[in-house]
Amino acid sequence: MAGPDARSGADLVLDRVTKEFAGVPAVDDLSLTVPAGSFFALLGPSGCGKTTTLRMVAGLERPSDGRILIGGDDVTHTRAHQRPVNTVFQSYALFPHLTVLENVAFGLRRRREPDPLGRARQALELVELPHLAERRPNQLSGGQQQRVALARAVVNNPAVLLLDEPLGALDLKLRRQMQVELKRIQTEVGLTFVHVTHDQEEAMTMADTVAVMNAGRIEQLGSPAELYEMPRTAFVANFLGQSNLLRGTVVENGGALVGVDVGGARVRVPAERAVRTSGDVLVGVRPEKLHLLRDGEAVPDDCNVVGPGRVTDVSFTGVSTQYQVEVPALGTLGVFVQNLLGGAAVGLGEQVRLACAVRHTFALDGDDDVASGVVALDESA
Amino acid sequence: MSGGQGAGALAAAVGVADRTDRTAAPAPLGDRGRPRRRSPGRWRLGDAVVPVFAALAFLYLLVPIAYTVAFSFNDAGRTNLVWRGFTLENWANPCGAPAVCEAFVNSLQVGAIATVASTVLGTLVALALVRYRFRGRTLANLLIFLPMSTPEVVLGAALLAQFLSLRINPGFGTVVVSHIMFCISFVVVTVKARVASLDPRLEEAAADLYASSWQAFWRVTFPLLVPGILAAALLAFSLSFDDFIITNFNSGSFTTFPKFVYVSATRGIPAQANVIGSAMFGLALALVVAVQVVSAARRRRRT
Amino acid sequence: MSIVSALGHGQGGGGTSPAVAAPRRRARGGAYLLLAPGIAYLGLFFVIPVVALLVTSLYVPVPGGEVGQFAPAFEWRNYTAALATYWPQLVRSFAYAFVATVAALAIGYPMAYVIAVRARGRPFLQGLLLVLVIAPFFTSFILRTIAWKQILADESFVVSAIRAVGLLPPDGRLTATGFAVVAGLTYNFLPFMTLPIYANLERLDPRMLEAGADLYADGPTTFRRVTLPLSLPGVVSGTLLTFIPASGDFVNSVLLGNTSTTMIGQVVDSRFFKVSDYPTAAALSVVLMVAILVLVIAYVRRAGTEELL
């Protein structure tokens, strides 16, 4: 059993953990490893089981099945108050009858640590709120409450710090500010952070490792760049950024490149970027990796080319221009062109071909749902 | 049902609920402080009708109290029916009339025991009802509700029927037992409302911060429940102190203050009874005013 | 808590209590441990006495025995006989209680409204007004009722004044009338009406009323469409807390009434103590209890408040 006095970050292992509510799985056979001292983000749509996962790690919910290990110790059956874990709750859960300082000192007092008030003050300095120590939680703004909740957790030096969408209630500016602050605190104190969010940008900018969760399972786990450049499922491809996914069939394999027939066109995908190398696949490419080729323009080396298609929509966003190109037999593809030249280069209704470097192409399982994980525009904001 | 609300109001009046009610769910800054006054506009007759009517209602409520207070100063002799002149004699010597102080002390004793016992029992039940799901919960709720929806004569008669069949002589003990019984339900509904309004995350946060469930209860849950429990205790005491019907059934020759007043009504109530009634009223008033002043001062100091 | 959640769960799937109130734990041992003392107490001193009452209501006098001696039996005719004799008192009790409840609502609602809404933001005034509603509890209600009796006595200056103005005939009186009894009931249970309504109105978000004013821009309409419906649970609680004790009360009818204002509580009391007719007293108590339960359930259903907090 892990004593509650682990002094620095420890690694966290979830081994085939399942949690059912009345027979319905909220977390389904989930396994993951969070290395000690890393900043780990759990990303996924609402209701996918992120909070439930955290609550199991914190000991507030008991897994229906599977094991949880912290620093190598099995804590599956350890009670919440005996785990070296602290949580920043989604709703802060500050104690209304205690002052800010006493809130922060609460955990230290429970463990009979020396000088709880002095250390609580230090923790308040860390979150830049020493001047509010004597206030009560209801006399603080939302952002201040959030920072108190953070101090209250960090001050205990937990082996693992769990953060459940702690920035969800904040406005954009404060949120960015707090992201920087969180990251700073994490590097400063060297704790293992498990940060739950459904803001993909937040996950990508802050975390060393991101796990994308969907319907109680981990879809993919890796560094932000890895997830973005080489998604392994349609859900990840669509949930993190946007992707063009084209149905195709593998017609040639065995070498370093896989040949795929996509609506009559032949494209190549590096074998190590393909989830499968035979049968039906989804060929994927990020919109910003596509180039528009006008009539007669030369095809660059090592590129896949599809089209021609007709430009059906052009929208200028400042940094880039976003095109929708309708290609017969393939559907509509999105293309982002960086605004290097100033203004749109291609007009509405023009016929273009689309090119993309072979090394930027990826292939997914053809059985995946093309639309899974597509983020509605208003939700991604 | 309403016991909870009534008691909530009671608590608010005494100021106990005031602080934590608003902190139970931390609201961001900005909405507090003085609410905006009614928007300026045309003065309407309608705006004055309601306050004037309410003022009359308060008058109605207070007239008999004023009468009671006034006649506590009556130089009454044996029957305090007509005004015979002002005296401080009754206040100087509140136990002057036979048995009045004894009855009053009896009432205080019964009230104190009934309050403590019913508050403890009722609080435990309230905790169980709100926080656990168990077989028989509906039945338990029903059992709490029934005594409140049963008129006092029925409760009194039922208890007496039982005491008689058990050959228990009515007296102090039976009065205390029956007061505890009818106070429990009111305590349960009052505390229940409070427990239900607590954020369950708070206790989880405590557990997360190394508090055992015992510590989490005493350090977090209980302090937050205190206003509700105090309100419930206050309600229990006032119900017990003012009860007549159930007491009358189950007291035998034991006398409480209301019973003393009722029984002596036919012969004439001594002015000392008015002294005690007035003093209790004054005490309640003073208590609340004091609490208000203190909490107002504290509010000012904090902000 | 609510009457409906108490009764409603039994009606199958009625448990629409809000999420906060939803029980979160399943550890049953703890629950039973917490419940045991209180529930056992109520079982011992509520359920068993009520059962004892039921049993007693069916007893028959011991043949040739003394007054107050009864033998176990199943004499259903105790009920029919009691009802045949005392139905006027029963009906009168409900009628008086009903009128008193309506009157208390008419008086108590504006009081509650003024304390909760008009005095909002003035804590001292609000606190003072509340105390004035509550503090009468501490002056014995019997003392206050007797005060009314003196104030309205035939020879009191109030009555003389009313007679002088001509509102009352020279031989007219205020005490010892049905009117006095109803007025006494109204007076005595007024705090039970006012407090729940106050508690309900106090919890209303003032912005809700502002939104109402914003949308309707008319005080009475805002009141009728927003305030009143939202305060309905308080009204239901208050009316129940007034009606139930009022219908069983006898102090007011003894102190303020005459022989033709007798209420059912008085009958139960005198059957018990004056003539030791325990079966009749018990039968009337059972009838009263059942009648009130039926009325309460019908009323709560009618009022349609799912959850009376």
Ligand SMILES: Nc1ncnc2c1ncn2[C@@H]1O[C@H](COP(=O)(O)OP(=O)(O)OP(=O)(O)O)[C@@H](O)[C@H]1O
């Ligand atoms: N106590 C519970 N009882 C029943 N179902 C629950 C319970 N807690 C969570 N669930 C269900 O489990 C699923 C996962 O919930 P969870 O709270 O973990 O989602 P989440 O990923 O944190 O979502 P969000 O981003 O909205 O916070 C949901 O479908 C939810 O309805």
Ligand SMILES: [Mg+2]
């Ligand atoms: Mg969540």
